[in-house]
Amino acid sequence: MISVKVLGPGCKKCQTLESKVREIVSKNNIDAVVEKVTDIQEMMNYGIMMTPGLVINDQVKSFGIVPKEDQILKWLNGG
Known part of the structure; x- marks a missing residue:
């Protein structure tokens, strides 16, 4: 299982990244x-x-x- 962390206080960009990652997953x-x-x-x-910030498997x-x-998907697939 992949561990994904979206780091941020809740700004618009943080919310956008979180929803985009959840949608891709x-x-x-x-x-x-x-x-x-x-x-x-x-x-x-x-x-x-x-x-x-986007952290995948502690990186x-x-x-x-x-x-x-497409970049997020690549990272999630190990690239």
């Missing part, structure tokens, strides 16, 4: 748990400087942007 039948992280300390532990994949859908 559902649409592609990916076995993943999507978690929204709003705790500042936990976000700092990942070393991101801007939100939203930071992006921060400060909402990646394109």
Whole structure:
């Protein structure tokens, strides 16, 4: 099972990224748990400087942007 964390306090970009990730996981039948992280300390532990952050299996994949859908899918599939 894939662990996905969307890091962010709840801004518009954070909400957009979270809904996009959930939609991609559902649409592609990916076995993943999507978690929204709003705790500042936990976000700092990942070393991101801007939100939203996207963490897949404890690896930071992006921060400060909402990646394109095909890029998120690629990361979820191990790419």
